[in-house]
Amino acid sequence: MQSFASKSNTIEKKPSKFRIKWFRVLHYIMLITLALIILGPLYLMVLTSFKQQVVIMSREPVWFFVPTVHNYQHIIEEEHFLRHLLSSLAVGLTSTVLTLFVSGWAAYAIARMKFPGRGLMANTTLVVRMVPPAVLTVPIVALWGAWELSLANGTSIFSGINNAYVSWINSTVLCTSSSYWLEAVCPLFSDGLTDGRLGLILFYSALNLPFTVWLLIGFIRQIPVDLEEAAIVDGATPFQVFNKILFPLLKSGYAVAAIFTFRIAWNEFLLALILTGRNSYTLPVKTTLFIRESGVQWGLIMAMGTLILIPPMLLTFFSARQIIQGMTAGAVKG
Numbered sequence: 507m508q509s510f511a512s513k514s515n516t517i518e519k520k521p522s523k524f525r526i527k528w529f530r531v532l533h534y535i536m537l538i539t540l541a542l543i544i545l546g547p548l549y550l551m552v553l554t555s556f557k558q559q560v561v562i563m564s565r566e567p568v569w570f571f572v573p574t575v576h577n578y579q580h581i582i583e584e585e586h587f588l589r590h591l592l593s594s595l596a597v598g599l600t601s602t603v604l605t606l607f608v609s610g611w612a613a614y615a616i617a618r619m620k621f622p623g624r625g626l627m628a629n630t631t632l633v634v635r636m637v638p639p640a641v642l643t644v645p646i647v648a649l650w651g652a653w654e655l656s657l658a659n660g661t662s663i664f665s666g667i668n669n670a671y672v673s674w675i676n677s678t679v680l681c682t683s684s685s686y687w688l689e690a691v692c693p694l695f696s697d698g699l700t701d702g703r704l705g706l707i708l709f710y711s712a713l714n715l716p717f718t719v720w721l722l723i724g725f726i727r728q729i730p731v732d733l734e735e736a737a738i739v740d741g742a743t744p745f746q747v748f749n750k751i752l753f754p755l756l757k758s759g760y761a762v763a764a765i766f767t768f769r770i771a772w773n774e775f776l777l778a779l780i781l782t783g784r785n786s787y788t789l790p791v792k793t794t795l796f797i798r799e800s801g802v803q804w805g806l807i808m809a810m811g812t813l814i815l816i817p818p819m820l821l822t823f824f825s826a827r828q829i830i831q832g833m834t835a836g837a838v839k840g
Contacts, residue, residue, distance in 0.1 A: 548815070551808045551811050551812060552808070552812050554804060554805065554808040555577055555578070555805060555808040555809040555811070555812050556573040556574060556575070556577070557571055557573075557574070557805055558571075558574055558576065558805065559803065559804070559805050562804045562805055563804075576805075577805040577806050577808070577809035578809050578813070580806060581806060581809055581810055581813070585792070585806075586690070587792075587810075587813070588686070588687070588690040589689075589690040589693055589785065590787050590788060590789050590791075590792045591789060591813075592690055592691060592694055593693070593694065593703065593782070593786050593787065593788055593789075594772060594788040594789045594790075595817070596694055596703060597703055597706045597707055597710070597771055597778075597788060598710075598768050598771040598772045599768070600707050601706070601707045601710035601711045601714070601767065601771045602764050602767045602768045602771065604707065604711045605710070605711045605714045605715055605718055605763070605767045606718065606760055606763055606764060606767070608711070608715060609715055609718035609719045609721075609722055609763065610722055610748070610753070610756070610760070611748070612715075612719050613718075613719050613720075613721075613722035613723045613725075613726055614722075614726060614744075614748050614752065616628050616631075616719070616723055617723045617726040617727050618726065618731075618734070619744075628723070631716045631719055631720060632716050632717070632720060633716075634712075634715075634716050635713070635716040635717050639713060639774070639776070639777070640776060642709075643776060643777055643780065646705065646709055646777065646781075647777075647780050647781070650702070650705040650781055653699075653705075654700045657698075657699060657700055658700075664699065668698045668699050668700070669698075671698055672696065672697070672698040675692075675695050675696055675698075676696055680692050680695065681695075681696050693785040693786060696785075697783070697785065697786065701782065701783060701785070701786040702778075702781035702782040702783060702786055703782065703786055705777075705781045706771075706774075706777060706778060706781055706782070706788075709777055710767070710770060710771040710774065713770065714766065714767040714770055714771075717763075717766065718763040718766070718767060721759060721762060721763050721766075722756065722759050722760075722763065724759075725755075725756050725758070725759035726752060726756070729752060729755050729756075733751050734747050734751055734752070737750070737751050761825040764821075764825070765818075765821060765822055765825060768818065768821060769818055772789075772814075772817065772818060773790060773814075774788075774790070775790040775791060775794075778790060778791050779791045779794070789810065789813075789814050790814065792810065793807055793810045793811065793814070796810070
């Protein structure tokens with residue numbers, strides 16, 4: 507009888523499988539709230555892009571409306587969308603490639619090589635990144651203005667080369683054809699060194715270089731030194747060690763750095779507004795031109811915002827695997 511009673515008490519004290527775990531419920535409530543905060547504005551942006559201006563400016567909320575693609579059609583056909591898209595892609599991709607190329611070698615030198623000032627260089631790298639980009643706008647504009655003035659006056663050693671190149675490219679079929687695609691591609695090359703894109707590329711590369719260097723230093727330090735020492739014993743040079751040993755192992759780090767660098771270059775507005783001209787505007791600058799004296803064209807702005815969102819999303823989607831590896835790099839596996 508006593509054994510039966512003890513067994514029954516044990517059964518009664520056994521916790522129920524359907525017990526509510528309030529901590530987990532709170533956890534999911536917070537995740538859902540954060541998801542709504544992030545996705546809510548995006549949903550409204552996409553929804554508004556399919557509305558007519560009359561529906562958008564209605565005093566009373568309109569829950570049911572007839573969707574229209576007029577905003578997208580107007581942007582693509584009448585606002586030279588392809589030209590500004592190519593301008594943004596040229597600036598974003600070129601600055602990303604340049605930043606990754608330089609930061610990879612710099613991170614390798616700081617992480618593996620011993621030279622005077624290495625510690626100071628490593629500790630002060632991020633100080634440059636702490637400076638607000640708006641503070642650097644005035645000196646950068648002054649430097650670029652002096653550069654364009656020297657090209658125009660012929661005082662620069664590049665003036666003759668630039669003028670000869672501009673004359674040649676404007677006479678080719680690239681800029682003389684009436685094709686829609688060639689008409690959009692021509693401004694990428696016809697302005698030479700005075701279109702502002704070169705200044706943007708150099709500025710974005712310098713702005714993102716400290717972060718990418720520090721990011722890649724962490725990845726390089728996680729790679730065993732034995733792999734490099736074995737390659738050096740076999741007669742490999744430092745360039746061969748980096749290209750054949752380290753570079754294939756740094757794909758996740760490069761993916762994270764590429765997303766960060768491209769996003770900054772793709773979304774930056776202030777310097778792009780100052781340096782670029784009518785033919786070389788990037789997409790964020792072009793979006794602000796829909797704020798006119800007649801009113802704010804919210805439908806066009808939201809449609810442009812939706813189109814601007816697509817390339818970073820595609821880049822993030824195709825690099826998701828490397829990004830997850832980069833985020834979990836260094837985690838303890840048990």
